[in-house]
Amino acid sequence: MRFSYLDHLECSRxxxxxxxxxxxxxxxxxxxxxxxxxxxxxxxxxxxxxLVARESGLWRYHELLPVSSPEDVVSLGEPITxxxxxxxxxxxxxLPMLYMxxxxxxxxxxxxxxxxxxxxxxxxxxxxxxxxMPTNGNAGAAWALYAAxxxxxxxxxxxxxxxxxxxxxxxxxxxxxxxxxxxxGDAGALVVQAVAEQxxxxxxxxxxxxxxxxxxxxxxxxxxxxxxxxxDVILYPTGGGVGLIGIFKALEECQQLGWIGPKLxxxxxxxxxxxxxxxxxxxxxxxxxxxxxxxxxIAFGITVPKALGDFLILRALYKTGGCxxxxxxxxxxxxxxxxxxxxxxxxxxxxAACFAAAARLRQSGWLKATDEVVVFNTGTGMLYPVTVKVxxxxxxxxxxxxxx
Amino acid sequence: MRFSYLDHLECSRxxxxxxxxxxxxxxxxxxxxxxxxxxxxxxxxxxxxxLVARESGLWRYHELLPVSSPEDVVSLGEPITxxxxxxxxxxxxxLPMLYMxxxxxxxxxxxxxxxxxxxxxxxxxxxxxxxxMPTNGNAGAAWALYAAxxxxxxxxxxxxxxxxxxxxxxxxxxxxxxxxxxxxGDAGALVVQAVAEQxxxxxxxxxxxxxxxxxxxxxxxxxxxxxxxxxDVILYPTGGGVGLIGIFKALEECQQLGWIGPKLxxxxxxxxxxxxxxxxxxxxxxxxxxxxxxxxxIAFGITVPKALGDFLILRALYKTGGCxxxxxxxxxxxxxxxxxxxxxxxxxxxxAACFAAAARLRQSGWLKATDEVVVFNTGTGMLYPVTVKVxxxxxxxxxxxxxx
Numbered sequence: 001m002r003f004s005y006l007d008h009l010e011c012s013r014x015x016x017x018x019x020x021x022x023x024x025x026x027x028x029x030x031x032x033x034x035x036x037x038x039x040x041x042x043x044x045x046x047x048x049x050x051l052v053a054r055e056s057g058l059w060r061y062h063e064l065l066p067v068s069s070p071e072d073v074v075s076l077g078e079p080i081t082x083x084x085x086x087x088x089x090x091x092x093x094x095l096p097m098l099y100m101x102x103x104x105x106x107x108x109x110x111x112x113x114x115x116x117x118x119x120x121x122x123x124x125x126x127x128x129x130x131x132x133m134p135t136n137g138n139a140g141a142a143w144a145l146y147a148a149x150x151x152x153x154x155x156x157x158x159x160x161x162x163x164x165x166x167x168x169x170x171x172x173x174x175x176x177x178x179x180x181x182x183x184x185g186d187a188g189a190l191v192v193q194a195v196a197e198q199x200x201x202x203x204x205x206x207x208x209x210x211x212x213x214x215x216x217x218x219x220x221x222x223x224x225x226x227x228x229x230x231x232d233v234i235l236y237p238t239g240g241g242v243g244l245i246g247i248f249k250a251l252e253e254c255q256q257l258g259w260i261g262p263k264l265x266x267x268x269x270x271x272x273x274x275x276x277x278x279x280x281x282x283x284x285x286x287x288x289x290x291x292x293x294x295x296x297x298i299a300f301g302i303t304v305p306k307a308l309g310d311f312l313i314l315r316a317l318y319k320t321g322g323c324x325x326x327x328x329x330x331x332x333x334x335x336x337x338x339x340x341x342x343x344x345x346x347x348x349x350x351x352a353a354c355f356a357a358a359a360r361l362r363q364s365g366w367l368k369a370t371d372e373v374v375v376f377n378t379g380t381g382m383l384y385p386v387t388v389k390v391x392x393x394x395x396x397x398x399x400x401x402x403x404x
Numbered sequence: 405m406r407f408s409y410l411d412h413l414e415c416s417r418x419x420x421x422x423x424x425x426x427x428x429x430x431x432x433x434x435x436x437x438x439x440x441x442x443x444x445x446x447x448x449x450x451x452x453x454x455l456v457a458r459e460s461g462l463w464r465y466h467e468l469l470p471v472s473s474p475e476d477v478v479s480l481g482e483p484i485t486x487x488x489x490x491x492x493x494x495x496x497x498x499l500p501m502l503y504m505x506x507x508x509x510x511x512x513x514x515x516x517x518x519x520x521x522x523x524x525x526x527x528x529x530x531x532x533x534x535x536x537m538p539t540n541g542n543a544g545a546a547w548a549l550y551a552a553x554x555x556x557x558x559x560x561x562x563x564x565x566x567x568x569x570x571x572x573x574x575x576x577x578x579x580x581x582x583x584x585x586x587x588x589g590d591a592g593a594l595v596v597q598a599v600a601e602q603x604x605x606x607x608x609x610x611x612x613x614x615x616x617x618x619x620x621x622x623x624x625x626x627x628x629x630x631x632x633x634x635x636d637v638i639l640y641p642t643g644g645g646v647g648l649i650g651i652f653k654a655l656e657e658c659q660q661l662g663w664i665g666p667k668l669x670x671x672x673x674x675x676x677x678x679x680x681x682x683x684x685x686x687x688x689x690x691x692x693x694x695x696x697x698x699x700x701x702i703a704f705g706i707t708v709p710k711a712l713g714d715f716l717i718l719r720a721l722y723k724t725g726g727c728x729x730x731x732x733x734x735x736x737x738x739x740x741x742x743x744x745x746x747x748x749x750x751x752x753x754x755x756a757a758c759f760a761a762a763a764r765l766r767q768s769g770w771l772k773a774t775d776e777v778v779v780f781n782t783g784t785g786m787l788y789p790v791t792v793k794v795x796x797x798x799x800x801x802x803x804x805x806x807x808x
Contacts, residue, residue: 079484145744174745344549
């Protein structure tokens, strides 16, 4: 048995093939590279029952991950994230079959840990020593900490406006950390220059092929948790789009392996109305997006004015009969408070955006009460305490708690 | 098969017996009540192989938990927390067999979720509707969010100096939240008054019997992860002490069930030198502690000047041949940074205190290089971003990243 069935890399746009045994960036055509596996051979030597006895956590799917030996795995003990019933929110939204997959329980606090555990492991295995990336906060936090675990150097550039907790995560990891007074694109330009001049390996979103493989495990876990079938609809907060692209890749691979049937869930890309290039493109049935001007939203993690993988996101929406929805910051904050109030889950604004989107889609009739709907909460609300309005009276000495 | 083998409650000091089928506080003698199970009957109808097929998470040990039916379980999807090897820290400390059990991956960010999932479930099952507690932050956050999940009302009183993120967790849950300009004892006094006058159920530390049962699962998980055996030493950050008391209770129950052998791990209570009543008592071989004056430490979660269960903590230390150690805030911050730098784990100051304590105990020879040592990190560092010194230069427009 091989640990990984990785075979080669393939351009996601022009299908040009690349060697998977050395560090690779994007295709000469500029598009991201996808990891391709020898699924035929895997089908012959593996069945799903073998999974049952394996340890919990995303590395249980190692045949469909790019790292070729278990000794090279860099892990912080990622658990299988729970798929929670939300009975009160389900009632509120009139979506009786509503689930939330809660990615906030992963190390570093977000789904970014999936990309980091796989990406850092593979980067080190292929000989990378110094990594560099721009980030809105959470990806940088995850990669910085996993790189520290791996003993790799890391350079992080993030917008000045990025939230303080991910910044602290980056700083304590020992990464080289710089701030720019701009958005993630400005940070990205500086990283490109540092990569060219200082010999860093560029691990920006979709500029290396393996972060996506980690994100793919969100799909694998979900399908396994549902008994190797898919829900009717999946809502996902979309900035760079790697999560959504990864889930779609998992869908295609699982279908080719015969692990799931032909049914496709409708994928929904959720954005904030202050930065909604994918929504705008989807409304025009365009193949790519236009850069969003003056992007701004409280859901900072999805403030991505122009995603390198925009055509892949849109392709996934069109192929699955999904859609793209933008929601306002006020709706996001309301949804966040409602999740905590009614279900005890302190989710991040990006996850909350999906619940706001679900409300809209249910109202418009796009979502039916009979739909089985899975919302991804991509991170814990603990990363953004400032989004919470705290109304906590200070009691004076000797004054009892008022009756309530 | 019964879901729970809970039989009765028993005073931890005078052994007086209480009915477990109604809400109970402390014993008439003032000491905490312990849940007692019908271990004899359980031994006859259960074996450990049955556990293998069960879902991950602490509720897999439901026979040893107090909730009598699965429908009454209030859960946010608690994963089994990872038991991580720390090779670089192990080398740094000259403790080759060092592990960390990372409780920071639990919902709400700390081990307090264990007490809350069990305590809230049982409180609701027994008819409680309004709960009240004082907190240094994290217990309040956990109970507030689990109570919201359960649809129960919650009153939280916390020191003004408690960190902002747990405060935000409490606030967003919809709990009634009050601040006091004092320590947890001052908050506790206000809760006692509100309980007496307003009909709340007092769920303060060890004033109800079931939070402890949740904490006990830290021991059960650890022993299972080690293949149903115990390590040589367990280090635990100690404020109210419920974690340590719970692990000791798990030890005794597992021994009575024959799940583990007679060997006991040496339990170590770790405190901050700014609030070390247990250390002071242990040094005098006292049975109880004296209230600590002017308590202050960066490890805010263990700022407990006088624990109700002090005699139980001390008893566990004496019975296992353990010890109590106090460490300075500077040592705590150094250890916290070292864990992130060398292992990529952003732990809380309370967990970091244990690593500082391990360094001291290794230097003194109390810990040997041959000891198998398990440190509990009780929460994620994300809850306390202010403990991190962030050195992140802001780059001016057009200035590239300096060579590094």
